[in-house]
Every structure is written in C-alpha cells, then in structure tokens.
Amino acid sequence: MEISKRIQRLKTSPVRKLNPYAEEAERKGIKIHHLNIGQPDIETPKxxxxxxxxxxxxxxxxxxxxxxxxxxxxxxxxxxxxxxxxxxxxxxxxxxxxxxxxxxxxxxxxxxxxxxxxxxxxxxxxxxxxxxxxxxxxxxxxxxxxxxxxxxxxxxxxxxxxxxxxxxxxxxxxxxxxxxxxxxxxxxxxxxxxxxxxxxxxxxxxxxxxxxxxxxxxxxxxxxxxxxxxxxxxxxxxxxxxxxxxxxxxxxxxxxxxxxxxxxxxxxxxxxxxxxxxxYDLPANYFEESRKEYDNRRKILFEELTKMEGVIMKEPEGAFYVLVKLPVKNAEDFAIWLLKDFNIDGETVMFAPGEGFYATAGLGVDEVRMSYVLDSKDLKRAMHILKEGLIKYRKEVEK
Ligand SMILES: Cc1ncc(COP(=O)(O)O)c(C=O)c1O
Missing domain, CATH: 3.40.640.10 (Type I PLP-dependent aspartate aminotransferase-like (Major domain))
Structure with a gap:
C-alpha cells in the first residue's frame, strides 16, 4: 500500500521543523523562548x-x-x-x-x-x-x-x-x-x-x-x-x-x-x-489594547535587533512577525546550534528558519522569522540571549 503522490509532496512546516531539537533541549531542563510560533499569548475574551x-x-x-x-x-x-x-x-x-x-x-x-x-x-x-x-x-x-x-x-x-x-x-x-x-x-x-x-x-x-x-x-x-x-x-x-x-x-x-x-x-x-x-460584540477599544501591547513588543524587538551587528531589517509595520537577515551563513544551522549547544543560565531562543518562506530554493538561507507573541520581559531576555548567541556563534562556530 502506498500514500498518494499528492501527500508525499507535503513538506514539514518550517515553523515546526526544529521541534525535535527543542524537545531534546526541554528534556535537559532548558527554558526556550519561543519566537518561532504565531500563537498569540493574549487572553481569549471571556x-x-x-x-x-x-x-x-x-x-x-x-x-x-x-x-x-x-x-x-x-x-x-x-x-x-x-x-x-x-x-x-x-x-x-x-x-x-x-x-x-x-x-x-x-x-x-x-x-x-x-x-x-x-x-x-x-x-x-x-x-x-x-x-x-x-x-x-x-x-x-x-x-x-x-x-x-x-x-x-x-x-x-x-x-x-x-x-x-x-x-x-x-x-x-x-x-x-x-x-x-x-x-x-x-x-x-x-x-x-x-x-x-x-x-x-x-x-x-x-x-x-x-x-x-x-x-x-x-x-x-x-x-x-x-x-x-x-x-x-x-x-x-x-x-x-x-x-x-x-x-x-x-x-x-x-x-x-x-x-x-x-x-x-x-x-x-x-x-x-x-x-x-x-x-464580534466586543467594544472597539478591545483592539486598541491588544494593538498597544503588540506595538510595545514590536518596538522592543526592532530596537534590540537593530543594535546587533550585521542584522538587516526594516521596521515591521504590521501583524506580529518580522523576517530578518542575520550575519550567519546558514540561519537554520544557527537556530539548531542555539537549541543544542547554547544557553544562558538554562535559557535559549527558538525561531523559524527563513528558507521555508520562499518558493525559490536557496533563498532566505541567512534569514529567520521571529514573532513577538512573548511578553515584554521575556522578549527582552530573548533578545539578550540571541545577541550573545550570535557573537559566540560567529566567533567560535563559523569563524
Ligand atoms: C497569513 C495567515 N493566514 C491564515 C492563517 C490561518 O489561521 P487560522 O486557520 O487559525 O484562521 C494564518 C495562521 O497563522 C496566517 O498567518
């Protein structure tokens, strides 16, 4: 018996591709700041x-x-x-x-x-x-x-x-x-x-x-x-x-x-x-509050990322994502390294490698997508871990 050719064409989602590495890190007791998913953390209205x-x-x-x-x-x-x-x-x-x-x-x-x-x-x-x-x-x-x-x-x-x-x-x-x-x-x-x-x-x-x-x-x-x-x-x-x-x-x-x-x-x-x-009966100011919260996080992300040497991006305008170019040869290798070989006081970060968001093979290899669905404190911490990780990776792994 064989699975259809149609379904055989389905690839693993780039957002979930690194999950096995994340599960392994979590088994070792590492806390992961998830910048890889688009699941909002804001409470669903009662x-x-x-x-x-x-x-x-x-x-x-x-x-x-x-x-x-x-x-x-x-x-x-x-x-x-x-x-x-x-x-x-x-x-x-x-x-x-x-x-x-x-x-x-x-x-x-x-x-x-x-x-x-x-x-x-x-x-x-x-x-x-x-x-x-x-x-x-x-x-x-x-x-x-x-x-x-x-x-x-x-x-x-x-x-x-x-x-x-x-x-x-x-x-x-x-x-x-x-x-x-x-x-x-x-x-x-x-x-x-x-x-x-x-x-x-x-x-x-x-x-x-x-x-x-x-x-x-x-x-x-x-x-x-x-x-x-x-x-x-x-x-x-x-x-x-x-x-x-x-x-x-x-x-x-x-x-x-x-x-x-x-x-x-x-x-x-x-x-x-x-x-x-x-x-749909919620008052219009419902959106104002959630928008303010995301806007605050967006500013943190943009500010922190643009301070990192070699990162290329423009200020994100909407949704709660940003796709950035990192100063690494292969962002997926870097993302895996962060999960497998790097942490600061038992914490690391995870994001989605950029390649999976392109139709053309070979594009987005040095890019990652991050979502800002973490609260401001965790987001700042995640940015600190990323910054330090990037310095160490470029110095010791990519050289
Ligand atoms: C651009 C875009 N469209 C559609 C969806 C699908 O969302 P849902 O099926 O939860 O409505 C998503 C989910 O992340 C999305 O990012």
Missing part, C-alpha cells in the same frame, strides 16, 4: 466561553453548511463598519482561515495551474500549493527595502496565461509588511488585465502600528468579481483554537463552488460559531 456556556440545545447538531445566521450577521456588520457591504450569501464560515484558503484554492486551481506570489510568504501556503499541484510564479522581495513589492512591470513578468490568481497576506506573515495603496493598485490593475482572482488573506487586519490602516481589497468596488477575502477570528480575538474563519466574495460562481465544498464537510463547529458571534 465572552467566547460565556456564550458557549449558555447553549441549551439537547443535542449538539450539525449546523447549516454556510454557518450560523447570527455569526454571518455579525461578520456582515463588522464589514459594514469598514465601509464594505456583503450579503449573507457572499460569506461562508470555515474551519479557520486555513480551510478558507484550502477551499478557495480547490475551487480555482487545476493541477499544473499557476499562482502569482510575492516571496517570502506564509509557509503554510506551500502545503496547499503542493497538495493541489499549483506552480508558484514568485516575485522576489527584499529585506533591504522592507519586503515591499517591486514595480508593476516587474510583477507582470511573472504572469502567464496559466496564472489564475495572486495570493498574499496583508498585513503579512512572515514579513510584517503592510501593503501600500500603490502596491494594491498595481495588483488590482494586473488582475483585471490578466483576468486573475486576488486571494487576499486579511487575518491580521487589526494589527497595524502606525497611522496607516491595512487597506482591504474589499474596498476595490470595481474588482468585486476578482476579489476573495480570507478572514479569521484566530488572531483578531486571540482565539486560534476556536477554528473559525470565513471566505468572502461577490463572485457568484466562486461562492457556489465554495458552498458545495462546505456541504462536503457538512458543518463548521456549532459551539465555536456561537462563541465567535459573541466576540
């Missing part, structure tokens, strides 16, 4: 559990494949406040943004079709592309200019008649970049010209740290046939384990296709949809 506690159904039933009406309505109202109106049948609830991504790609792509991406990008996208046999046409972006897109002509060079969509996250995991209006306008223009979908993953929408706001592709009214928005409560409300997200689009054919996929898996989880609906 409203979530309280709403679930009030459920009085005798049987926990399947719900409608599209999702429960109260949640669809809350999402509608949330978007109305952003100035974007969606009808109920333009939204489907999914098991996290992840299922939304998977269903969207499944609805659009046949094996061998091509997707336009800007590398580096969220590593998990590769899993979906690999399973579905989607070829990546990657536009390179650089740490030196904050991972912003090149000009329109440069992007267009990567589009062929087989390119069916552009997909990206804004604000971005892993780079922390927030797309500018110019960048979005260029993508909008190219999507119209080349008849492409835009899969706009906006799960970090609230996490922007300047006066700027993340511009939703939903605001591009003349692109309503092209735009697909992926959304989720995971990061917005620090509720990753709820597994509630959604797909939103005004393209009827696409939404019909996606709805049939939703029927295939019957229903999203009933109780979590009830909890999620209650989260």
């Amino acid at each position: 409203k979530f559990i309280e709403a679930i506690g009030k459920y009085d159904g005798k049987t926990l039933k399947y719900e409608h494949s599209r999702g429960i009406k109260p949640l669809l309505k809350k999402i509608q109202e949330y978007y109305d406040k952003l100035g974007i109106h969606y009808e109920e049948d333009e939204i489907v609830i999914t098991n996290g943004g992840s299922e939304g991504l998977s269903f969207s790609l499944l609805a659009i792509f046949d094996e061998g079709d091509e997707i336009l991406v800007a590398e580096p990008y969220y590593a998990n996208y590769n899993s979906f592309y690999d399973v579905l046999g989607i070829k990546r046409n990657a536009v390179r972006t650089y740490a030196e200019n904050g991972f912003h897109l090149p000009n329109r002509d440069e992007i267009e060079k990567h589009i062929t008649p087989k390119t069916k969509a552009y997909m990206f996250s804004n604000p971005s995991n892993p780079t922390g970049v927030v797309s500018t209006k110019r960048e979005l306008d260029d993508i909008a223009y190219l999507s119209k010209k080349h008849d492409m979908f835009i899969i706009s993953d906006e799960v970090y929408r609230e996490f922007v740290y300047s006066d700027r706001k993340a511009i939703s592709f939903g605001t591009y009214k003349d692109l309503s046939e092209n735009v697909i928005i992926i959304d989720s409560i995971s990061k917005r409300f620090s509720a990753c384990g709820a597994r509630i997200g959604c797909i939103i689009s005004k393209n009827k054919d696409f939404m019909n296709a996606v709805f049939r996929e939703c029927q295939m898996r019957l229903s999203a989880p009933t109780l979590e949809m009830i909890g999620a609906a209650a989260l």
